[in-house]
Amino acid sequence: MSLATLLVLADGRLPAGGHAHxxxxxxxxxxxxxxxxxxxxxxxxxxxxxxxLVAAAFAAAACRRPGRWAELDGGLDARTPSPALRKASRAQGRALLRAGRAMWALPPIGREPHQPTALGVLAHAAGLGPEEAAVAAAHGTTTGAASAAVRLLALDPYAVHALLARLAPACDxxxxxxxxxxxxAVNDLPAAGAPLLDIGAEHHATWEVRLFAS
Structure with missing residues (x-):
């Protein structure tokens, strides 16, 4: 395991557009x-x-299985019923690949991938394993929304980061x-759903004024 490389991949300052979501x-x-x-x-x-869990599992699988990314991306489509969430995931995947190409040699992977697939691609290119890809995905699940919470609810950033520290064992x-x-197999990967996130994403996509893209 390269801890330094994992930190680069999981760094919230990576110019991959995460701050917009x-x-x-x-x-x-x-x-x-x-x-x-x-x-x-x-x-x-x-x-x-x-x-x-779904994002972390697909990132781990994409890291493990070079060349099967299109199949994994199809599996993510099937687990993302909201068109707005699919669009957001692919936008983040595109931005992540752009950042990744500046750091590592990436193979061609076809159409714009979902963010977890792109994360697995980058982890593989960086010499990381499925475990590290899963850690980066789980970590990103909490940190992006936590950062948004500071702006949306005017929360104390120290308190929010204390919360992230408490959630670290759950991330692991x-x-x-x-x-x-x-x-x-793709069909056997986790498929845990969050219907309120799907419904909320569709409503959010219709707003004329919003702070975040998703």
Missing amino acids: SGGLEAQVSAGRVRDLDDVAAFLRGKLATSG RIAGEAARHADD
């Missing part, structure tokens, strides 16, 4: 479901256990579970 939090704040730090904690735990657990699926 709230991970579905903006829609939930607007709906009144997330109002304070405790609500953010519950939101992040739920996101980790559902879409976070989800990443470990995800990595164990790295060799599974």
Whole structure:
């Protein structure tokens, strides 16, 4: 394991457009479901256990299986019923590949991939393994939305980062579970859903004024 390389891949300052996305939090704040730090904690735990697990498993599988990225991307489409979320995921995947090409030699992978697929591609190109890809994916599931929470709810950034520290063991657990699926057939990879995120994303896409792209 290269810890330094993993830190580069998981760094929130990576110019991959993550700052433009709230991970579905903006829609939930607007709906009144997330109002304070405790609500953010519950939101992040739920996101980790559902879409976070799926993203981490697919990132791990994409890292393990060079050349099968199109098949994995199809599996992610099937697990993303919201067209708005598919669009957001592919936009983030495109931006991530652009950043990755500046750092490592990437193989051609076809059409614009979903973000977890792109993350697995980068992890493989960087010499990382499925476990590291899963850690980066799980970590990104929490940090992006947590950063958005500071802006959306005017929360104390120190308190938000304390929350992220408390969630670190859960990130490790989800990443470990995800990595164990790295060799599974696409149909057998995790498919945990989060219907409120899907519904919220479709409503969010219709707003004329919003802080975040998703």
